[in-house]
Amino acid sequence: MLTLGPLAFAAPWILLALAVLPVLIWLLRVVPPAPRRIAFPAIRLLYGLKPRDETSSTTPWWLILLRVLLAALIVLALAHPLMNPRAQLIGGGPLVLVIDDGWAAARDWPQRQQAAEELLDQAERAGRPVLLLTTAPAATGLPERLSPLRAAEARSLVQALQPKPWASDRRALVDWLNGQELPASAESFWLSDGLGGPGATALAETLQRLGALTVMSVPPSTVPQLAFPPESEIDGLTASLARADDTGVLDGAVRAVAADGRILARETVRFEDGESRAETRIILPSELRNEIARLEIEDQATAGGVALIDERWRRRPVGLVSQTSFSDSQPLLSELHYLDQALSPFSEVRRGPLEMLMARELAVMLLPDSGTLSVSEQVALRGWVEAGGVLLRFAGPILAAAEPSDTALIPVPLRQGGRLLGGALSWSQPARLAAFPPESPFAGLEIPPDVAVQRQVLAQPALDLADRSWATLEDGTPLVTAAREGDGWVVLVHTTANPDWSNLPLSGLFVQMLQRIVALSQGVRGGRGDQPLPPVETLDGFGRLVTPPNSAQALPPSTGPGEEPIRPGPTLPPGFYGTEQSRVAVNLAPAITDFQPLGAMPSGVTLTGYQKGEEVDLRPALFTGALLLLLADLIISMLLRGLIPSAGRRAGTTATALLLAAGLATAIPGAAQAQQGNDSFAMAASLSTRLAYVRTGDRQLDSTSEAGLAGLTRMLERRTAVEPGQPMGVDVERDDLAFFPLLYWPIGTSQQPLSQTAIARVNNYIKTGGTILFDTRDQGEVGIGGATPGIERLRVLARGLDIPPLEPVPPEHVLTKAFYLMDSFPGRWTGGTVWVERADARRGNDEVSSIIIGGHDWAAAWAQDASSRPMFPAVPGGEVQREWAYRFGVNLVMYALTGNYKADQVHIPSILERLGQ
DSSP states (O other): OEEETTEEESSGGGGGGGGGHHHHHHHHHEEOOOOOOOOOOGGGGGSSOOOOOOOOEEOOHHHHHHHHHHHHHHHHHHTOEEESOOOOOOSSSOEEEEEOOSGGGSTTHHHHHHHHHHHHHHHHHHTOOEEEEEOSOOTTOOOSSOOOBOHHHHHHHHHHOOOOSSOOOHHHHHHHHHTSOOOSSOEEEEEOOSBOOTTHHHHHHHHHTTSOEEEEOOOGGGSOOEEEEEEEOSSEEEEEEEOSOOOSOEEEEEEEEETTSOEEEEEEEEEOTTOSEEEEEEEOOHHHHTTEEEEEETTTOSSTTEEEOOGGGTOOOEEEEOSSOSOOSSGGGOHHHHHHHHHTTTSOEEEEOHHHHHTSOOSEEEEOSSOOOOHHHHHHHHHHHHTTOEEEEEOOHHHHHOOGGGOOSOSSOBOSSOEEOSOTTOSOOOEEBOOOOTTSTTTTOOOOTTOEESEEOOBOOOTTTTTTEEEEBTTSOEEEEEEEETTEEEEEESSOSSTTTBSGGGSHHHHHHHHHHHHHSOOOOOSOTTSOBOEEEEEOTTSOEEOOOTTOOOBOOOOOTTOOOOOOBTTBOSEEEEOSSSEEEEOSGGGOOOOOBOOOOOTTOEEEOOOOOOOEEOHHHHHHHHHHHHHHHHHHHHHHTTSSOOSSHHHHHHHHHHHHHHHHHHHHHHHHHHHHHHHHHHHHHHSSOOOEEEOOSOHHHHHHHHHHHHHHHHHHHHHSSOOOOOOEEEOTTTSOOTTOSEEEEEOOTTOOOOOHHHHHHHHHHHHTTOEEEEEOOOSSOOOTTSOOHHHHHHHHHTTTSOOOOEEEOOTTOGGGTSSSOOSOOOSSSOSOOOEEEOGGGOOSGGGOOSEEEEOSOHHHHHOBOTTSOBSSOOTTTHHHHHHHHHHHHHHHHHHHHHTTTTGGGGGHHHHHHHHHO
């Protein structure tokens, strides 16, 4: 490579061809004279016949200069000039390229691929072989020997390489390299994921023995984070995150996502300076909490940033301890009857003796006041609670009369005898419940005014009694107390589970309180047992659930308490195992035991980032310039030789003929191509249902519209029975719009007014049942009478269109309930008014509005990149607002496809009444 300051030539020997340019100049100076055509009778050959010398005409200097410049551009282009070239590879051996392709590499994977391709370009120019190595274990294992590749072959492998959903194993790569015959005088590049750990230093030392070593890495603060499976708490889940570097304050967010992709909650999380772990609480109603399928770190897109949720957070079997049968002759007097009736609607209730229930997996154990526990039962039950179970006990006459030695597993010390309120010889009245404390799991529940307690078991006064009280009476005495035991809870209700001491079991509040306590439990692992479980869905390196690879094996059966955590790998990737009905989640984060940034490298190692190289290849520009000069030379030569006549009648006739021939030559293939294009457009648009957007001429706006409709299409595939094809862009000036049920029309500033042909085409689309969504993309309030730029531009574009009378979307409009129940329609922006065709002006189309106008920039809210990550922020509501934007998109498509079928539901009572008549 020849370097001249910021300019270099990869093939400098071709520059020797510049030496022949003087010879080319000499050759170009002499050209034969241009031929002339003269009309004359043959007899003129006899007159004025004189011999004369014919001398050559001299080529104009500017034409010589043009041709010399053309030759020079070709020579320079063939010499492969580079502006700001990268440093040449050191040594004469192969290029050793080591790529970390574990889970942590997924976040910035395009940067790694680009850096690898730039290095391979250097190796290809230098004619150096390539040794390509990856650090994450592969299903096929490591090859038997180290084989060099051509740069083109290595480039194909790099382009096909994807990050794996498990950790890198650099120690295994080092051991394998030590058994290989390594080349000498090589230059090595290690494209690191920024994580340290076992084998990092050893790998650097091994590569350094081959020659110069450069390590590319990301800053420690940008290393991807880990999301651990959450912990069940009183009123929600506690998500736990970890980062490799504990320097500085770092803010992030965790999203709770349902199985169908809906975002159920989004909570911010902050890492304080010096802390590598952070937690955040996700508070949801139990119904939504049971829908959570995964927790994911926002803007991470790695397998380690996802915590899958299985039946341990959903299935919560409840055990009712009973030594007798449930078929009591007087069920209304039995505590078991009231507990069973209250729990059955939302829990799986199991009944039987304590020994039988302990042999099964349970989340909550209920002990009515039916007897005392033996020592062995107390030991077994305590171990079960400490392992994460929730024990709920009810007081009664037996517990009130029990000795302190018999009140094991009670959250607070009790007094003997209890307390009687409102008896025949008592001055007191039955006590009502006080408002629940904010920290209680019952906080927010409404207390019926008629709920009262006539008798209860009192707790001994203690300093921490208030902290352990979840519910109290109006006089301050505890009604429900609780205490943490290991990973579980012990909860005591200081009254009976039947109406003997209180009418609480007869109220709906009793059911709500039990539901909150059951939701507090951690649940059970469903389906693993003692049988291997096949994979159902597994995570890829970017944290997406995909079909399990062929290398995935069944999850081995549980070995009981104290078993080693599952270590994901090629044969056991993270994901769901079991069956569709009963899944077991295998997560990556618990298996990462060494999570730290890449440490200091050995002396002599160059450490750089993934900055994009400033090298510019000048060949395309030079070849383009040479082509333009060649065309110019051709035209000039034809002019000089008289092949393009320009004056005279005959010349005019000839020029006209040439123009007609050129026009026909251009028009015939063009017409055929246009017809072929129309046929292909119609074929693509008609074979499947597609969403369409109007091309505005603004490249950025059109790409956003395409990405937005593509994102909405994916949501439709996930959440509905609609299976649309990829969205299409249409030109209203020439394309047929009849193929599309819905047309998204963003209003851009560069759009020109419609022609009469386009106006007729759009009016025909409106009249024949099409729906157009005009998006003015205004950030603020969109009022039809306002003067926002988007509205003003829409007014210009809509001149001549058959726009019906409009009105704001009514509260009972079908668009608010076509699939989801909605009362607003946010996009990237929110707060504006959405306008639809007035009800009394709708014409056919199953009462679907032909025109919808808003300004929320919906396509930007729907748009996703290649990694399914949002391309634009949703302001001000963030990801929750984006979820509602997706819901509006689903409602919009269902509204355009199905019409007013949802509106008919409000008339069902009238229809049934008429049918009855």
